[in-house]
Amino acid sequence: MIEKKLEELFDYQRFERNGKFGKLDQLIRETENRYAGELSDDELGMVNAAGETGSYMDPVEGTFPENIPVDRFAGGLDRIRSKVFGSDIGEITGDFVGNFSENNNAE
Amino acid sequence: MITDTQKETIFLEYYNKVCGYIYSKVSSPQDAEDIAGDVFLKVFKKIDSFDDSKSSLSTWIFTITRNTLTDWFRTHRTFAEIPESQDDGYSVDDAVCSAETLESFTNALEKLEKRERDIIILRFYSGKTLKETAETMDISYAYAKVLQNKAFEKMKEVLAD
Numbered sequence: 001m002i003e004k005k006l007e008e009l010f011d012y013q014r015f016e017r018n019g020k021f022g023k024l025d026q027l028i029r030e031t032e033n034r035y036a037g038e039l040s041d042d043e044l045g046m047v048n049a050a051g052e053t054g055s056y057m058d059p060v061e062g063t064f065p066e067n068i069p070v071d072r073f074a075g076g077l078d079r080i081r082s083k084v085f086g087s088d089i090g091e092i093t094g095d096f097v098g099n100f101s102e103n104n105n106a107e
Numbered sequence: 108m109i110t111d112t113q114k115e116t117i118f119l120e121y122y123n124k125v126c127g128y129i130y131s132k133v134s135s136p137q138d139a140e141d142i143a144g145d146v147f148l149k150v151f152k153k154i155d156s157f158d159d160s161k162s163s164l165s166t167w168i169f170t171i172t173r174n175t176l177t178d179w180f181r182t183h184r185t186f187a188e189i190p191e192s193q194d195d196g197y198s199v200d201d202a203v204c205s206a207e208t209l210e211s212f213t214n215a216l217e218k219l220e221k222r223e224r225d226i227i228i229l230r231f232y233s234g235k236t237l238k239e240t241a242e243t244m245d246i247s248y249a250y251a252k253v254l255q256n257k258a259f260e261k262m263k264e265v266l267a268d
Contacts, residue, residue, distance in 0.1 A: 002259050002263075002266050005266050006231035009231075010232040014127065014131045015124050015127070015128040015169045016124060016206070017127060023217070024216065027217060027224065028228055034225065035229065035244065076126065076136065077122060079144075080122070080144045080147065083144035083148070084144055084151070
């Protein structure tokens with residue numbers, strides 16, 4: 001069924017979006033920016049008075065933002081890495097954080 | 108047997124993708140981190156049984172991510188709160204969820220007229236009904252349906268079974 005296939009493709013895109021499929025992400029953002037309007041009540045619930053969200057989610061589209069602050073993301077990486085590999089974090093984290101913004105900004 | 112260095116490489120390579128996907132579905136950063144951690148624990152538990160002749164590593168990890176998220180929703184949310192996209196019985200179709208298909212899909216989407224592309228994205232990425240999409244685009248329901256069918260026709264090569 002075409003509808004199901006489209007949903008699967010877009011769902012998979014949410015997983016691959018930070019990779020080499022920047023073009024698809026760009027097309028999606030163009031469309032959503034074209035019709036960006038007022039936030040619904042549900043979306044407003046995720047935004048505080050300063051316009052900041054309490055999560056990593058974009059308040060309008062509910063997706064992982066591209067320009068997430070590196071220091072917030074790095075904290076998550078360390079915690080997840082600690083859970084997966086134990087307390088021996090090592091030196092790689094710093095290199096990865098340093099490369100993160102470059103990779104995330106690349107198309 | 109996979110080495111710790113190889114595990115580290117996989118973790119760093121897929122961390123962005125796993126977290127990005129989970130964060131798009133779950134509003135709490137703490138929950139998202141817990142789920143992401145569970146995903147990688149499962150990945151490394153099963154990695155020795157991964158068969159690259161059946162699917163790519165990316166699709167395999169996506170499957171684990173999706174299923175872990177579904178299990179989490181089942182445990183932590185009432186049935187009414189579970190997103191439609193995380194329903195039971197979902198199995199990732201390797202033919203659909205591949206880099207090649209995604210690239211073909213992107214090319215096909217790009218070739219659509221702007222409004223046809225908008226319909227597809229608003230309907231199947233943003234999750235709007237056809238009625239909601241028509242209202243968003245300020246067009247009639249009937250015209251939205253026409254645009255959708257035109258888009259389907261143009262994309263049928265990519266979307267065909």
